[in-house]
Amino acid sequence: xxxxxxxxxxxxxxxxxxxxxxxxxxxxxxxxxxxxxxxxxxxxxxxxxxxxxxxxxxxxxxxxxxxxxxxxxxxxxxxxxxxxxxxxxxxxxxxxxxxxxxxxxxxxxxxxxxxxxxxxxxxxxxxxxxxxxxxxxxxxxxxxxxxxxxxxxxxxxxxxxxxxxxxxxxxxxxxxxxxxxxxxxxxxxxxxxxxxxxxxxxxxxxxxxxxxxxxxxxxxxxxxxxxxxxxxxxxxxxxxxxxxxxxxxxxxxxxxxxxxxxxxxxxxxxxxxxxxxxxxxxxxxxxxxxxxxxxxxxxxxxxxxxxxxxxxxxxxxxxxxxxxxxxxxxxxxxxxxxxxxxxxxxxxxxxxxxxxxxxxxxxxxxxxxxxxxxxxxxxxxxxxxxxxxxxxxxxxxxxxxxxxxxxxxxxxxxxxxxxxxxxxxxxx
Ligand code: FRU
Numbered sequence: 001x002x003x004x005x006x007x008x009x010x011x012x013x014x015x016x017x018x019x020x021x022x023x024x025x026x027x028x029x030x031x032x033x034x035x036x037x038x039x040x041x042x043x044x045x046x047x048x049x050x051x052x053x054x055x056x057x058x059x060x061x062x063x064x065x066x067x068x069x070x071x072x073x074x075x076x077x078x079x080x081x082x083x084x085x086x087x088x089x090x091x092x093x094x095x096x097x098x099x100x101x102x103x104x105x106x107x108x109x110x111x112x113x114x115x116x117x118x119x120x121x122x123x124x125x126x127x128x129x130x131x132x133x134x135x136x137x138x139x140x141x142x143x144x145x146x147x148x149x150x151x152x153x154x155x156x157x158x159x160x161x162x163x164x165x166x167x168x169x170x171x172x173x174x175x176x177x178x179x180x181x182x183x184x185x186x187x188x189x190x191x192x193x194x195x196x197x198x199x200x201x202x203x204x205x206x207x208x209x210x211x212x213x214x215x216x217x218x219x220x221x222x223x224x225x226x227x228x229x230x231x232x233x234x235x236x237x238x239x240x241x242x243x244x245x246x247x248x249x250x251x252x253x254x255x256x257x258x259x260x261x262x263x264x265x266x267x268x269x270x271x272x273x274x275x276x277x278x279x280x281x282x283x284x285x286x287x288x289x290x291x292x293x294x295x296x297x298x299x300x301x302x303x304x305x306x307x308x309x310x311x312x313x314x315x316x317x318x319x320x321x322x323x324x325x326x327x328x329x330x331x332x333x334x335x336x337x338x339x340x341x342x343x344x345x346x347x348x349x350x351x352x353x354x355x356x357x358x359x360x361x362x363x364x365x366x367x368x369x370x371x372x373x374x375x376x377x378x379x380x381x382x383x384x385x386x387x388x389x390x391x392x393x394x395x396x397x398x399x400x401x402x403x404x405x406x407x408x409x410x411x412x413x414x415x416x417x418x419x420x421x422x423x424x425x426x427x428x
Contacts, residue, residue, distance in 0.1 A: 017317040019265040026323035032398040041405035050382035051075040053121040065126035068163040084380035132159030137200035153179040187220035194238025219244035230267035239296035241272040304328035305340035351388040355381025
């Protein structure tokens with residue numbers, strides 16, 4: 001099929017960046033994009049709850065915050081005796097803190113009264129006046145008897161951190177529903193034609209060039225039945241992931257207006273998860289996580305971190321490494337990590353993710369559910385994985401090493417020499 005037939009350059013998408021089938025068809029594992037195999041961490045590094053999607057408390061300028069010497073992160077968590085596949089149904093946000101960037105302590109659940117039946121991923125802002133905001137996804141409707149899959153974007157204000165006697169994050173929090181899909185730019189639940197729709201994972205970003213304040217999120221582009229998008233191919237149209245964005249007219253973290261998506265992937269992929277930006281060398285690097293099973297028919301991708309780069313926030317994003325693939329799991333452990341989050345450190349980009357299913361080389365994640373319960377439990381990492389180190393140059397990236405599990409270097413921390421640097425040194 002030609003790109004034309006697949007709907008590239010389709011009317012109505014002018015000026016909006018897209019991840020095309022042609023680009024995605026170039027996805028392949030290379031030495032520069034495959035992470036090393038992950039082994040379980042030392043027992044003392046395993047938290048007492050299962051954790052997965054994780055985000056760090058960040059300053060307005062996007063750098064990781066240090067509060068009186070503490071790094072702070074937030075994770076989706078579930079009891080560690082629960083079957084890992086059930087964790088999304090009970091997810092609770094917990095806070096963790098560390099004074100060395102290596103050993104993390106559980107500060108407990110953040111909220112008593114969060115919106116939604118459960119909470120999914122988000123981001124956290126340490127504002128200039130020391131107040132803490134959490135953005136999260138309220139999944140399901142509070143009060144409903146059954147588990148529902150409605151997703152709303154919520155902001156919680158009122159947080160503060162007290163370190164006079166250890167580390168304490170407390171409220172009182174106020175929860176504000178910030179955004180719902182409008183059905184026009186962003187698909188609503190009742191418009192979804194394939195897999196479950198997405199409207200989640202809010203991520204705060206202040207543009208260093210314009211000073212404008214943005215909230216990115218994972219969404220879908222509505223494609224009505226009978227549309228001629230993707231050459232009218234209904235099977236492809238169901239895969240309609242997008243990176244949504246809202247703008248705060250005043251910079252207030254609790255006031256947002258929906259705008260057109262930054263990028264979409266109609267006919268390519270259904271889930272562009274946890275979108276976030278790293279600004280570097282005057283360029284905007286837009287990263288997302290996605291799954292093997294959310295690629296449209298005819299495309300083969302992996303559970304991986306994908307990325308795009310543009311000269312402006314609203315630019316015409318070019319896929320990194322030509323296909324978009326930035327970091328994936330080895331072929332013999334294809335689900336060992338997920339939910340990658342990139343952040344700058346010195347002249348590198350570091351990438352944190354959670355340790356997912358290991359010692360498992362099935363073809364799909366679904367196969368996990370067919371293992372015995374004890375096998376499912378044994379194979380789930382449920383903690384943070386090693387931090388990857390990326391060399392980023394223009395539209396090229398290269399994995400150049402990794403740090404330990406849950407090692408998030410402190411400001412100014414010098415990283416060990418990479419393999420390449422050691423070899424180069426040997427020559428000198
Ligand atoms: C990615 C993800 C997020 C969501 C969370 C729910 O791992 O699907 O998009 O917020 O998991 O558990």
